[in-house]
Amino acid sequence: MGLLINNTDTSPQPDSSDAFLDALISMSGDSDFYAGKSVLRNPDVFSAIEVISNTVASCPFVSNTPLISKMLNNPDVDNVRSGFNFWSSVLTNLLINGNSFALIENGGHTLKFVENNQMTVTIDTNTEQVRYYYSPNTQTTQEIAPSSILHFKILSMNGVSGISPLYALRDSLDLQNIGTQTLKDVFQSGIHGMLNVSKTDLSDSAKENLRQNFQKIASSGVGVSDDSIKFEQISVDEGLLKAIQTNNLASEKVASVFAIPSEMIGLENSHSSVSQSLKVMFLQSLTPYFEAVLGELNNKLQGYEIEQDKSNILPASFADQAKTLISLVQNGIMMPAEARQSLNINEPDDSKNEALNRYYASLNYSQLENLSENDYNKANDAKYSNDNTDTNEEEQNDKDSK
DSSP: OEEEETTEEOOOOOOSSGGGTTOEEOOOTTOOOEEOGGGGGSHHHHHHHHHHHHHHHTSOEEOSSHHHHHHHHSOBTTSOSOHHHHHHHHHHHHHHHSEEEEEEEGGGTEEEEEOGGGEEEEEETTTTEEEEEEOSSSSOOEEEOGGGEEEEESSOSSSSOOOOGGGGGHHHHHHHHHHHHHHHHHHHSOOOEEEEETTOOOOHHHHHHHHHHHHHHHHHTOOOOOTTEEEEEOOOOHHHHHHHHHTSOOHHHHHHHTTOOGGGGTOOOTTSOHHHHHHHIIIIITHHHHHHHHHHHHHHSTTSOOEEOOTTTSOOOHHHHHHHHHHHHHTTSSOHHHHHHHTTOOOGGGGGOGGGGSOOOOSSOOOGGGOOHHHHHHHHHHHHHHHHHHHHHHHHHHHHHO
16 A cells, blocks of 8 residues: 655655565554564464454444345455455454555445555645545556545544554564574574684685584584594574563563453463453453444445444353343343243244243332322321331230230
8 A cells, every 4th residue: 555645655665674575554654664464473463463353353244224234244246255254354454554445336235355555545735635546456547536445544643544553563573573583593504613623724625624524423413523623612692592582572562552451362361350351352452443444334334324243252151141131021121032032942832922922020110200299198108007006006915915
């Protein structure tokens, strides 16, 4: 994805790190940050992106127009991707790059996924006009009206372009990549050391021949030499190895930038249960990602009241679900037959049972507007009357006993 401001190319230049060579561009105008699929080589980053994208993509879309609901749950115009894979791709690009795109086609009844490197966005700061240019290949480019493209974005500073959470990990990613390459060089290069041959003036060819012979001996595992040859091994600085180890991306750091509980990427947390962490994730962490998708859909597909069903994210235990349903039945919100069906304990004849297909409510409650002062007085009179009756009966009993 390219970004042009006032006809000036402000697209980031390729990062020098290997981790970003195949990268797509984050539209953060003040950075040269690339974030491509290579970042998924980090297991913590992979886990964070997988958990978020798959969770959001697994929640079905619901609209007041059934046709729109059906389209959003299976949107790919080419039928190449399933609904889940379509939205998982959208979310994955969104998390890695801060932006993702989909074309609105067929009068708003189909969507086409667009890779970030196929889209160029131009912004004229004088007129604040935004233009989208779609290049499905290197030969053709077409301008797309803003109303005909879904531009999903997160953490936007200008409302037009988003910034990837990975932007905060850029330096850590660079250091980790350099450290990993350093370790690979150490292990791939074999033995590091110096052969000292005493009392001998060796030519360059003799030195090279001796080095090659020593390597053959070392690779066999057993070597024999006289006291004129000594080998001094050159070890890697332990401080450097320690620095490389400590600069590895910590799981907590990755979880922090993606705002998800660390348990979701395999870390144990002794201070909270998994259930608590999942609730935090559901209530707080995933909200921006859901809103990034739903906000753009409702903005471009107006009038359809699009939502996502999140009920499957936190499946309750049978006991918790039953307790909730009992409360709904007791308060007249749900019929017993509906509750039984929700618990999958319904019987074929439940529909014929009149008792199961009625609404129930408690008689112990009254509307406040019906509780008049007169009703209050009557209730108190009855109470005092009962108290007097009990007192008179006790006095009469005392007299009879005498």
